[in-house]
Amino acid sequence: MTQAGAYGQRLGQFLRLKDAPPALVARSLRSAELAVTETRNDQPVPGLSGSLAAEDAFLVSLKLHDYPDCEVWERGKSIMKTDIRAGTTYLYDLKRDPRYVIDKPFHSLFFYIPRSALDGIAEQSSAPRIGELDCQVGVGHDDGIIRHLGASLQEGLRRPDEANQLFIDHMMLGLTAHVAQAYGGLQRTSAPARGGLAPWQAKRACERLESDLGGKLSLQKVAAELDLSVSHFSRAFRISIGLPPHQWLLHQRVKAAKQLMSVRDLPLTEIAMSAGFANQSHFTRVFSSIVGASPAVWRREALGGSSGEA
Template sequence: MYHGAFGDRLGRSFHLNNPPVLHSRTRRGARLAVTELRIDQSGYGMTSPMGSDDAYLVCLNLRKQSTHELWCDGRSVCSSSYEGGTAYVLDLRRDPIAYIGDPLHSLYFYMPRPALVEAREELGRNSIVDLAIQPSECFRDAIVSSIGQTLLPIFKQAAAANQALVDHLLQGLCAYMAATYGGLSIRPDIVRGALAPWQQRLVTQMMRERIFEGISISELAEACGLSAGALARGFKKSTGMSPHQWLLSRRIDRALELMEGPDASLADIAFHAGFSDQSHFSRVFTQKMGVAPGAWRKSLTSSCKRVEAA
């Protein structure tokens, strides 16, 4: 079961052990969290998949990145730089992964959409909410920055002694983001001819559940009340790829997680990620990632050794 992109789970995506994290909960019990991530060397490489979740990460950048490359739903959505003190938002429904080129120091605020909906309702506003910020959009916000700077010293102190302050700041930031940036979604995949949001969620969930054996277009179309052709066209309009390409991308995501372990062979990884054989896995991996899986694994091992030696 997926438990949210914070703490150890987020750290694993960045190949970091036990990053510091602060927690809170809303009145209805929705989890809020902020994780501090720090990478002190350059050329770190790609993150691993964070997992799909109906939640956002609000990322406060404390150091400049000369190269900020971000992929969502298997598509490149950003290739630029950002300055220290800026922020951006990741929609965890879109399977974000990133390339880390420069030393990194950031705070990642985990905000499930139910917490944002709850905040909007308490403010007397419409409960239908998305954070209407494109993933490629870096922005400056004095409130986000100030809350982040206030929380930084608490990571090094006894969290329990400061829990009331942590609750106040995290819940306050959630309410602020919901009030200031909440609204109807401006996600680029909600366009004319695309699947309805419920159809896209259903199709992707069905494919995740059948990641090993695969699933036919006709089954997906029947579940959505569409013809096979309309389903295929709508899905590509929504995600930028065909259902088959999307399924292969999720298998690659699974393979990337398995490759973090040093013991499994590439043949075993191919099998457990749902590929027919190692040759098929190697061909798809190289096409998607631009490097063979063996070379990727070697670079990942080198990155981990650099972190341990730091």
């Protein structure tokens, strides 16, 4: 299947990277692909970047490394030079063929947002369609929300096996909504629904999520089964259950692990896999953060004896 958007391998080719950079993809708005890609090259070969296919989409980039005297191009012409600072956010309109001269080490996160995703956000917010985003050449933004979301997604990029699809969908949906409001002028024309899910909806949603402890199920699929938009479902689920779907799923994994540790003398590695964790270290990290003790310590105390596992 051919990749459609400017992320992952295509973005790596644009930046002339030898290997495809890590990317996480969400499909949560009108089946649009939203993605985040981490790009880095500490020893680039100097030259102009490649060119991305023109499309009605945007790249939002969080710079993780200073890049002084950056020569920026648009529509085949050199436009200006500007100093780029780590922690700053820049927006690029892919209809304008944005490029730049690569002549220094770089490290960035790129969030790929197609027009259809912005249209979906506006529709779900009962707001007018967004026009153009604020993509001024060379203008950076001090955006704390992008930095926070970027840091969370960077953890997922470094350990993709541990990033469940609900988490990726949740983060990318939040980022797209923020971009629409901060740089697209999105304004809600009606207040968001304040109520939670109906009891039958909450029960069904929990059953569907619990049926896939591995976290491959998307927010879009669960929301569609309840005939709700993704943003409405996420908000209503949190109101009814007390946690966002991806965090609730982690608690269910811990619950399943506790049951396995209480009744069967299984190795922790097997318990981790059975409860939907990527590996034992992922299991230990999540379990410890939720329970306040490592799995081995919890099992030792729960069984009232000693377990040989550390």
